[in-house]
Amino acid sequence: MEDYGRFLALLVSALLVGFVSVIFSLVWVFHYREGLSWDGSTREFNWHPVLIITGFVFIQGIAIIVYRLPWTWKCSKVLMKFIHAGLNTIAMILAIVSMVAVFEYHNAGNIPNMYSLHSWIGLAAVIFYSLQLFLGFAVFLLPFAPVSLRTAVMPIHVYSGLTIFATVIATALMGITEKLIFSLRSNPAYSESPPEATLVNCLGVLLVIFGIFILWMASRPYWKRPPEENAKALLTTGGTPEGTEAESTMTDGGNADESDLRSNSEAARKQNLKLDEAGQRSTM
Amino acid sequence: MEDYGRFLALLVSALLVGFVSVIFSLVWVFHYREGLSWDGSTREFNWHPVLIITGFVFIQGIAIIVYRLPWTWKCSKVLMKFIHAGLNTIAMILAIVSMVAVFEYHNAGNIPNMYSLHSWIGLAAVIFYSLQLFLGFAVFLLPFAPVSLRTAVMPIHVYSGLTIFATVIATALMGITEKLIFSLRSNPAYSESPPEATLVNCLGVLLVIFGIFILWMASRPYWKRPPEENAKALLTTGGTPEGTEAESTMTDGGNADESDLRSNSEAARKQNLKLDEAGQRSTM
Structure with missing residues (x-):
């Protein structure tokens, strides 16, 4: 592999940034908010940022670059496809559970659903992600699709995957913005920059950096898995x-x-x- | 050019979506808000979304794909570089003016600056965009850089450019979220989905679609400008x-x-x- 050291440095940096993002989301809900539970309260809502950042950002990011890990090149392609699909399935399940948490919290508190730009784009991202997973399974994992179809669909599969990943991060940034404005109304307000606001703003910056690392690794042609x-x-x-x-x-x-x-x-x-x-x- | 018809269809769609986005931003500030002026009031703030969407999203998007327009391939490379740099310079100036509008509005109303995630990532985007423009000018437009340096810097220049563009759209989505929450507090509230909220949510969706079209066109290797x-x-x-x-x-x-x-x-x-x-x- 060309530039193995640089790839490794980037991978470690991405994993570290992703891991710290998950920790930040836990510190946010446990230290500054009411923690986690499943009872229709804000503690149920709190599963939303934790599961989105863990599953829909961190695990999806790893799923994207899993073919590029050089030590997996000795594994068969079909095994790697299962790992890629498996990680994406886990990410999708966590994203759906995190959405259920928000709907239940909204319904329990008589808060309308699906009115914000965050909810519109977030729901679209989950729908397209599920569609992408289903089509990826049908075309690339099941043995029925001819090579010509696989070749034709692959550029769309790759572009959709990276675009959905970027859109998920953008949606998380909107969600962070919403939640900080709603929960820091006064004493202290968001505009007074209390420690919670600084921590969660930093979480948003980390998500952007994570996305930049993952998309760079995923788009370098010389780091692709070589043919079998x-x-x-x-x-x-x-x-x-x-x-x-x-x-x-x-x-x-x-x-x-x-x-x-x-x-x-x-x-x-x-x-x-x-x-x-x-x-x-x-x-x- | 391969698939000229498909390129043209995508280009027209992107231009249409970008143009409608600019119109939507004008309808937002003129029909639902107080219009535009430069007096420290919310009318000065209103320049912010209009200039960001016109300059930092629409014009930057065109600057990104300007090399790919087949009817420009008869023009010299250096002329196209000037057009690329010129459009990006216009976008940068509009982005900076739009930031000045927000700072003046905040200062006039004693609203703190730079506390939100939107402001953090937005300012970072403008700084990196300016740096990208300066480095692009020094390395690719001035005749001093050796070919080896240009070859080494190009992948970074391309990736930074596309990443900054995506980040600008993500920042615009955060800005839309902030502004709708702040200006639609009650009678009607954002959560009641008044027409203004629906219009501006649609504007956000259009920005995402514009980004998807531009990044697809910019990342297809077979639509690149051929060598001279x-x-x-x-x-x-x-x-x-x-x-x-x-x-x-x-x-x-x-x-x-x-x-x-x-x-x-x-x-x-x-x-x-x-x-x-x-x-x-x-x-x-």
């Missing part, structure tokens, strides 16, 4: 991935199943280069 | 850009100045393919 045969060859010979960069630009997400069947011959190498030109379309 | 020589050949022969796709993946933004010097010979074509492998790093 090359990965095996690298692992058995202990060689560097010289010459595989062009091929590796093709294997974004879970496509390039055809590459699994390729041999490492010179003819196949040329074919790889050709396919690569098409594969660049899936390069986000 | 190929563009000229295409224009003089009226041919289709067959075989230029690989080369075109290199010319994102304003790099690949070396490609301007290339001949269209077979040797150069092979060299293009090699360079292209490296150039993919600039593919966002």
